[in-house]
Amino acid sequence: MRTVSAAPRTTTAPNCGAFIVLFALVGMTTTNCKGTLYGITGDLLVGYTSDHLLPFALESDDPDRACHLGVGLGNFINSFERVTDSPDKTAVFVFSTAAVCAEDQANEQELRRIRALRAGNAEDANDARFAAQHRHLLAAKRQLEAYTRMTMAFAQDKEETNACPTLEDEFDQLVFLLGNLAGVQAVQHDRKGEGLAGVPMDIPRRVSDALNCIDNDEWWGVPKALQAAIWLSIPGSAPEGTGDPWVQLDNALPMGESAGVRLVFAVDAQAALAAGNTDRVRTTIRRFAELDPGRVSQQWRLLDAMAQTQVRSISDLLWTEATGHRTPLGALGTFWDDPADGNPLDLESLDDLIH
Amino acid sequence: MKPIILLLTFLVMCVSPILIPQAQASERRTLCIFDPGGRNGDAFGIMIGLQNAAVAWGIDFDLVPYTDEAVAAADFAAGKCDAALLTGLRTRGFVPFAGTIEAIGAVPSNDVLASVVSSLAKPGAEKLLTNGKYQVAGIFPAGQVYLHVADRSVDTVGELSGRRIAVLDFDDAAKTLAKHVGASIVPADISTFATQFNNGGVFAVYAPATAFAPLELAKGIGKKGGVIRFPLATLTFQIVAQTDRFSAAFFQSAREYSASQFKSVLGIVRRAETAIPTATWINIPEPDQQGYDRMFREVRLQLRDKGTYDKRCLTMLRKLRCKADSKRAECAQNSTGE
Numbered sequence: 001m002r003t004v005s006a007a008p009r010t011t012t013a014p015n016c017g018a019f020i021v022l023f024a025l026v027g028m029t030t031t032n033c034k035g036t037l038y039g040i041t042g043d044l045l046v047g048y049t050s051d052h053l054l055p056f057a058l059e060s061d062d063p064d065r066a067c068h069l070g071v072g073l074g075n076f077i078n079s080f081e082r083v084t085d086s087p088d089k090t091a092v093f094v095f096s097t098a099a100v101c102a103e104d105q106a107n108e109q110e111l112r113r114i115r116a117l118r119a120g121n122a123e124d125a126n127d128a129r130f131a132a133q134h135r136h137l138l139a140a141k142r143q144l145e146a147y148t149r150m151t152m153a154f155a156q157d158k159e160e161t162n163a164c165p166t167l168e169d170e171f172d173q174l175v176f177l178l179g180n181l182a183g184v185q186a187v188q189h190d191r192k193g194e195g196l197a198g199v200p201m202d203i204p205r206r207v208s209d210a211l212n213c214i215d216n217d218e219w220w221g222v223p224k225a226l227q228a229a230i231w232l233s234i235p236g237s238a239p240e241g242t243g244d245p246w247v248q249l250d251n252a253l254p255m256g257e258s259a260g261v262r263l264v265f266a267v268d269a270q271a272a273l274a275a276g277n278t279d280r281v282r283t284t285i286r287r288f289a290e291l292d293p294g295r296v297s298q299q300w301r302l303l304d305a306m307a308q309t310q311v312r313s314i315s316d317l318l319w320t321e322a323t324g325h326r327t328p329l330g331a332l333g334t335f336w337d338d339p340a341d342g343n344p345l346d347l348e349s350l351d352d353l354i355h
Numbered sequence: 356m357k358p359i360i361l362l363l364t365f366l367v368m369c370v371s372p373i374l375i376p377q378a379q380a381s382e383r384r385t386l387c388i389f390d391p392g393g394r395n396g397d398a399f400g401i402m403i404g405l406q407n408a409a410v411a412w413g414i415d416f417d418l419v420p421y422t423d424e425a426v427a428a429a430d431f432a433a434g435k436c437d438a439a440l441l442t443g444l445r446t447r448g449f450v451p452f453a454g455t456i457e458a459i460g461a462v463p464s465n466d467v468l469a470s471v472v473s474s475l476a477k478p479g480a481e482k483l484l485t486n487g488k489y490q491v492a493g494i495f496p497a498g499q500v501y502l503h504v505a506d507r508s509v510d511t512v513g514e515l516s517g518r519r520i521a522v523l524d525f526d527d528a529a530k531t532l533a534k535h536v537g538a539s540i541v542p543a544d545i546s547t548f549a550t551q552f553n554n555g556g557v558f559a560v561y562a563p564a565t566a567f568a569p570l571e572l573a574k575g576i577g578k579k580g581g582v583i584r585f586p587l588a589t590l591t592f593q594i595v596a597q598t599d600r601f602s603a604a605f606f607q608s609a610r611e612y613s614a615s616q617f618k619s620v621l622g623i624v625r626r627a628e629t630a631i632p633t634a635t636w637i638n639i640p641e642p643d644q645q646g647y648d649r650m651f652r653e654v655r656l657q658l659r660d661k662g663t664y665d666k667r668c669l670t671m672l673r674k675l676r677c678k679a680d681s682k683r684a685e686c687a688q689n690s691t692g693e
Contacts (some may be wrong), residue, residue, distance in 0.1 A: 117410055120381060125407040194619075195397070195626040201568035202630065234389050234569045235422060236549040274393035276420035297416045318414075 019191035046087040054093055061305045063100055070097030088153035089175045095146035098180045099139045106135035107313045114320045137193035143186035144199050148337055150179020159276040173214050180207045205237055206228045220254030221255030224248050225264040260297035266310035285315050289333025381415035387436035389427040393420040397623050398592050402440055412608045438596035446593040449489040453593055459528055462589035462652025468496055469617055470675045476614035492606050493613030494593040498563035498624045499586035503572050505558050507581040507637050512536045518558040521548040527663055532654050563590050568630035581637040585647055680685035
């Protein structure tokens with residue numbers, strides 16, 4: 001069974017190079033030697049990406065580096081679909097991480113818009129809004145591609161539309177989870193871009209069904225949390241007999257904490273923000289910030305860091321609306337109107353003190 | 356001090372505020388926005404545009420999302436919101452004239468709605484759009500409402516008699532229409548009607564085309580059903596505001612802004628409507644359409660007499676329908692108030 005785990009840092013296969021040369025020579029003896037070489041190269045690189053590059057990247061705590069990896073390597077890796085099997089599963093990572101770059105830029109523009117509003121500058125506010133919409137659409141397109149690649153990767157396993165695909169190992173399940181997550185995010189970004197990316201609006205309902213195909217406990221509570229967020233965002237979309245989606249989200253948070261992969265916090269904060277429940281947003285952000293960094297999963301550190309980026313962006317939004325600037329350094333989990341530390345005397349007591 | 360220096364000092368003191376752009380002092384106001392998608396929804400996005408524009412009018416809007424329209428309307432009525440974005444169905448309780456725009460069959464096309472919005476953005480329309488302490492500050496298209504049926508062989512109103520139709524609890528107009536055609540009313544709300552339809556609990560539901568994909572109404576339609584391509588009503592989002600919390604200039608600017616955004620907002624709606632496959636639509640023959648028009652008119656008159664619809668608005672809508680299509684049967688009649 002293939003797992004997405006820390007791979008050996010050194011290879012113990014010194015004869016690999018010889019095999020490649022052998023394959024290359026065999027390939028060159030064929031009439032389509034260039035195509036064969038390309039195919040071998042493609043298979044090797046796509047295999048290397050999923051076996052080594054992705055596990056390595058997932059251990060990183062740097063979402064910025066991951067997003068640039070997605071942008072930079074995306075076309076290169078995906079181009080191997082021209083010469084060998086389409087690297088759909090790898091593409092889910094490539095497009096999902098590339099979307100993070102566009103999402104960050106959209107968030108920055110939204111903060112600029114708020115600052116322009118506070119300055120009374122309607123022109124700058126409009127410019128920032130349009131810039132944010134462009135970036136939201138780019139994020140939507142990349143996430144839609146991630147979702148589509150996920151559906152293509154597992155389509156061959158589906159006999160019926162509603163049947164669960166065969167998810168052979170941990171890697172497959174991760175691809176499935178991230179692809180579905182990307183589908184929901186694609187819709188959200190597209191709506192912020194006035195629907196110009198053309199993301200099908202039935203994706204959230206499909207994702208809601210698909211999430212039943214993976215184990216909630218094993219995947220840090222994300223499947224149930226995401227389902228709840230979908231039901232909250234589309235009134236009437238919850239299956240009959242479903243309980244309170246907020247309770248479902250409540251139940252997911254400890255799972256993210258204990259696993260050290262807090263994607264559920266990003267899902268919860270986003271759902272609460274969308275619903276206008278600012279108190280819950282604050283509570284979730286505070287709780288997120290309270291976790292000892294030492295408890296963050298080493299294997300999935302990138303996913304936790306991506307969750308932190310999303311949680312911080314929501315915190316930045318609240319801070320900027322209230323104060324004109326983003327969350328101060330080291331202040332995630334605090335808010336501008338928090339009571340001051342200590343137990344200050346009131347003014348009358350102050351008079352007593354100095355007389 | 357030499358006179359020239361005095362003059363320069365005077366000029367610097369008096370003219371500099373004019374030459375140097377100053378941030379305009381804004382008044383803080385709360386705009387409560389109903390959007391089923393909350394802060395991520397289309398309606399909220401449209402209001403971000405208004406928020407930007409309002410800065411130039413001296414208003415700093417705090418945008419507050421609501422996913423439950425009844426709560427948004429209640430908070431607005433209680434004065435917690437200075438203004439609210441609601442559907443016309445809810446606005447009717449505050450400003451009956453504006454709410455009547457969503458009268459059954461009264462706005463058969465988006466072109467007619469465009470005429471409505473642009474007409475009501477003209478100076479002088481505030482008389483029609485004000486009802487005591489409430490005034491409407493903008494109208495936006497939100498899509499046309501269609502009947503979704505589980506069996507496309509039932510494509511005439513007469514055949515709906517005895518069939519179960521989900522009707523929203525607070526929608527008196529739909530109840531009247533359902534009773535008019537002899538349908539069996541099944542109470543529903545926005546969070547249950549799709550499930551009722553998709554589970555086969557009701558034969559038909561009415562919904563904007565924008566709801567088709569997110570609520571997967573295709574499940575209820577199945578292989579036999581369809582969407583009747585004849586709008587029952589035209590849904591709108593309307594900004595209703597507390598009259599005394601805004602200036603007359605703000606109301607006028609906001610209405611002109613909403614009219615200027617009509618095409619752009621309609622584009623969003625149309626893109627969301629394309630989810631309905633061509634084969635799912637059920638086209639109604641022209642003679643049947645005229646029959647529906649007559650029936651809708653009868654229902655409108657009933658609701659006018661009950662006080663649900665505003666007579667002046669119905670007259671305005673008839674004139675705009677006839678302006679768009681003078682061949683309509685009603686345009687030859689010398690009647691008023693429908």
